[in-house]
Amino acid sequence: MNALNIESGDVDGSCLSQEVQGSGDGSSSATSKEGCKPLMSILLSLPQKQLELLVFYLATWIEQYGFLNKCLGEWLYALLACIEKPLEPSTMGDIRNICKSLITIRNNFCSKLMPVPDTTQNQDSDQMEMAGEKCHASNTSRAHEYINSLNLFIYLIGDYFSQKDLVMELS
Numbered sequence: 001m002n003a004l005n006i007e008s009g010d011v012d013g014s015c016l017s018q019e020v021q022g023s024g025d026g027s028s029s030a031t032s033k034e035g036c037k038p039l040m041s042i043l044l045s046l047p048q049k050q051l052e053l054l055v056f057y058l059a060t061w062i063e064q065y066g067f068l069n070k071c072l073g074e075w076l077y078a079l080l081a082c083i084e085k086p087l088e089p090s091t092m093g094d095i096r097n098i099c100k101s102l103i104t105i106r107n108n109f110c111s112k113l114m115p116v117p118d119t120t121q122n123q124d125s126d127q128m129e130m131a132g133e134k135c136h137a138s139n140t141s142r143a144h145e146y147i148n149s150l151n152l153f154i155y156l157i158g159d160y161f162s163q164k165d166l167v168m169e170l171s
Contacts, residue, residue, distance in 0.1 A: 036071075038078035040078060040082070043079070048083070048084055051079060051083050052083070052087075052088060054079055055095065055098075058072075058076060059098045062076075062098055063097065066101075066105055067102060076098070080095075080153075080156065080157070085161075095161055096166065098157065099154055099158065100166065102153055106147060106150040106151065106170075109146065109150075110147065154167060
């Protein structure tokens with residue numbers, strides 16, 4: 001069971017996600033992973049040591065798996081909002097690592113978006129380009145949304161947690 005045991009001081013890192021079973025009619029036995037949204041009422045009731053441990057788990061998660069979805073962003077924002085300053089050096093290091101990971105993810109993602117010039121243009125490729133423009137437009141807006149969310153967290157950490165040296169490294 002993915003539980004948060006406040007009394008013993010244990011915070012299970014798996015509390016960031018839970019298993020959700022398929023439909024209840026028994027026709028599907030598929031299991032999917034769906035993130036649990038952070039509840040501020042619960043996070044604000046946690047002692048700082050447990051919030052710091054959650055920041056550590058989140059930093060480890062982002063380093064290993066990347067910045068995968070909106071739910072992860074909600075957790076990051078909620079934890080950054082609840083953590084009290086001044087921070088323990090290890091927690092500040094975890095927040096710096098989160099920011100560094102986000103910068104790396106952003107830079108890698110942006111480098112993949114750079115258009116490659118096509119020198120072999122002919123009529124068939126023009127028709128393929130026109131057909132693919134609609135698909136490209138929706139992918140482009142999602143890409144910009146993703147980059148904007150990464151930028152938000154990078155600048156938030158840089159400004160609020162006084163890590164401006166990391167923001168200056170953006171390319």
